[in-house]
Amino acid sequence: xxxxxxxxxxxxxxxxxxxxxxxxxxxxxxxxxxxxxxxxxxxxxxxxxxxxxxxxxxxxxxxxxxxxxxxxxxxxxxxxxxxxxxxxxxxxxxxxxxxxxxxxxxxxxxxxxxxxxxxxxxxxxxxxxxxxxxxxxxxxxxxxxxxxxxxxxxxxxxxxxxxxxxxxxxxxxxxxxxxxxxxxxxxxxxxxxxxxxxxxxxxxxxxxxxxxxxxxxxxxxxxxxxxxxxxxxxxxxxxxxxxxxxxxxxxxxxxxxxxxxxxxxxx
Amino acid sequence: xxxxxxxxxxxxxxxxxxxxxxxxxxxxxxxxxxxxxxxxxxxxxxxxxxxxxxxxxxxxxxxxxxxxxxxxxxxxxxxxxxxxxxxxxxxxxxxxxxxxxxxxxxxxxxxxxxxxxxxxxxxxxxxxxxxxxxxxxxxxxxxxxxxxxxxxxxxxxxxxxxxxxxxxxxxxxxxxxxxxxxxxxxxxxxxxxxxxxxxxxxxxxxxxxxxxxxxxxxxxxxxxxxxxxxxxxxxxxxxxxxxxxxxxxxxxxxxxxxxxxxxxxxxxxxxxxxxxxxxxxxxxxxxxxxxxxxxxxxxxxxxxxxxxxxxx
Ligand SMILES: Cc1cc2nc3c(=O)[nH]c(=O)nc-3n(C[C@H](O)[C@H](O)[C@H](O)COP(=O)(O)OP(=O)(O)OC[C@H]3O[C@@H](n4cnc5c(N)ncnc54)[C@H](O)[C@@H]3O)c2cc1C
Ligand SMILES: Cc1cc2nc3c(=O)[nH]c(=O)nc-3n(C[C@H](O)[C@H](O)[C@H](O)COP(=O)(O)O)c2cc1C
Ligand code: FES
Numbered sequence: 001x002x003x004x005x006x007x008x009x010x011x012x013x014x015x016x017x018x019x020x021x022x023x024x025x026x027x028x029x030x031x032x033x034x035x036x037x038x039x040x041x042x043x044x045x046x047x048x049x050x051x052x053x054x055x056x057x058x059x060x061x062x063x064x065x066x067x068x069x070x071x072x073x074x075x076x077x078x079x080x081x082x083x084x085x086x087x088x089x090x091x092x093x094x095x096x097x098x099x100x101x102x103x104x105x106x107x108x109x110x111x112x113x114x115x116x117x118x119x120x121x122x123x124x125x126x127x128x129x130x131x132x133x134x135x136x137x138x139x140x141x142x143x144x145x146x147x148x149x150x151x152x153x154x155x156x157x158x159x160x161x162x163x164x165x166x167x168x169x170x171x172x173x174x175x176x177x178x179x180x181x182x183x184x185x186x187x188x189x190x191x192x193x194x195x196x197x198x199x200x201x202x203x204x205x206x207x208x209x210x211x212x213x214x215x216x217x218x219x220x221x222x223x224x225x226x227x228x229x230x231x232x233x234x235x236x237x238x239x240x241x242x243x244x245x246x247x248x249x250x251x252x253x254x255x256x257x258x259x260x261x262x263x264x265x266x267x
Numbered sequence: 268x269x270x271x272x273x274x275x276x277x278x279x280x281x282x283x284x285x286x287x288x289x290x291x292x293x294x295x296x297x298x299x300x301x302x303x304x305x306x307x308x309x310x311x312x313x314x315x316x317x318x319x320x321x322x323x324x325x326x327x328x329x330x331x332x333x334x335x336x337x338x339x340x341x342x343x344x345x346x347x348x349x350x351x352x353x354x355x356x357x358x359x360x361x362x363x364x365x366x367x368x369x370x371x372x373x374x375x376x377x378x379x380x381x382x383x384x385x386x387x388x389x390x391x392x393x394x395x396x397x398x399x400x401x402x403x404x405x406x407x408x409x410x411x412x413x414x415x416x417x418x419x420x421x422x423x424x425x426x427x428x429x430x431x432x433x434x435x436x437x438x439x440x441x442x443x444x445x446x447x448x449x450x451x452x453x454x455x456x457x458x459x460x461x462x463x464x465x466x467x468x469x470x471x472x473x474x475x476x477x478x479x480x481x482x483x484x485x486x487x488x489x490x491x492x493x494x495x496x497x498x499x500x501x502x503x504x505x506x507x508x509x510x511x512x513x514x515x516x517x518x519x520x521x522x523x524x525x526x527x528x529x530x531x532x533x534x535x536x537x538x539x540x541x542x543x544x545x546x547x548x549x550x551x552x553x554x555x556x557x558x559x560x561x562x563x564x565x566x567x568x569x570x571x572x573x574x575x576x577x578x579x
Binding site: 041051233255 | 299305320333337491542543
């Protein structure tokens, strides 16, 4: 884990309010697990925005470059989108537990990734790792269910497909793929297949989506892991601000998570 | 075997009650946890002392979400003293903190003076504990009473804790009062060894789209640079009224901020919210104070504390 000023290699528009930023960060890149995140100082030295902001690792390439995929929704993300290649960015990370530990016995399993909205961000890196493992044995499959508001807000379809994942799209308005929620697509998939016995679910997206997935997973008796979000003041486990209620009490998303067993969450 | 000595710089050391600190910089209660992440980011052994997150007799679950909210140059928090309680703290936290070999000050809070007393009694037996900070000012509990909003209640708690221990007792006060010096004097009379100033200011923020409070607890405590001028003024006020040392805090973001508190009358300073943005802040402050002392030919912290001059 490092705190460092790293160089921005590119910061490119990837959709209506979406940007993809590449950072040169060889010191941290090697050890990153899918689902981990960085705390980023988005506004130079000024005190507005005051706190750092968390962003998941979207991808890591062989040169040690880290990609983040983000949406401009407020002060900090708009400032981030103004940054130019060559600028320095103050980051801390990688932080959090990440998904990898959950993939330990995934060789025999079907992996189902469910990504709602901005939730695709950490999932591309996860898919890449799952597919990479798959090359050593052929008993597995990586299925990716992406949910978006509409066609315009659909992210990363191409990237998942080029990894060789089985990609299924849902949009709220039906402008691409199936009309409906991504959780409906998940139900359909589980009903139509006998994957149930041997599948692991990985999810990232809004909290209501995670809750629905937890229910579906429980009904189908399959393992499910979700990445959670909350406002983060420190990102280092210091403040106890970013908690989620679990069966064992409040846990810190930044330090004990952001990935939790969905069966452990109190909704 | 050659023993490694910490780089000592005599000019930096300070005395808070019975605690001798190598330098005047500490962490503010509730803003630092010694864990695998902070271990790598913050060289905590360089600090003058560590103050733990406030513990209570029994575990506390804490407040509903959201618990934090950013404001202009500040942070609102309503954590609600989530902690694992005294017993788990003694078993799980003390051993690893002890290895740091810097003074450990344990922050405690309770709903009654009796709870403070019981906590202090338990800590009094532990040689690893150098001092006890009484959080008389946590604004987040549903129990509306804040001890440090009342001079008599403050006196009562400090007295009861004093009976239990010879260890250094620090009274941490709330700034949400009419006359902070009066409360500080009452803590001094009851036997406190030092005063910590300040805890967070009551505040709130509203989501105008939903017309809802932004914090789950409705109100919270404001920290960060937004409160610094008020905190500084309070340290200055109190320093003229008490003889015991003051630990100054509230919005410190740089060495310059820390030195302001010391000139205003603080013997030591604590960094809190600022370290969320810059984990290295405390170390930078230690370095900056050292530089300031040598550049201005100041022989020791005592000379700098309370050295505010009249405007020429
Ligand atoms: C572990 C983690 C990983 C993340 N990864 C990504 C990522 O890869 N890409 C990405 O685009 N975003 C990600 N986010 C969310 C991102 O941090 C926020 O979008 C960002 O902080 C917004 O900052 P801002 O100043 O632009 O918006 P603000 O002005 O702070 O907020 C705009 C609005 O969004 C709400 N909001 C902001 N942050 C959050 C949050 N964390 N949870 C709920 N509501 C919030 C605010 O209340 C406000 O209504 C992640 C968050 C977490 C916790
Ligand atoms: C997230 C958070 C948690 C805190 N928890 C405690 C606590 O448990 N006990 C306490 O005495 N003060 C607590 N404080 C107050 C700080 O110790 C400090 O007095 C205050 O934040 C002002 O300093 P700062 O502006 O440098 O943060 C907390 C502050 C923050 C921001
Ligand atoms: S953001 Fe502070 S504990 Fe998670």
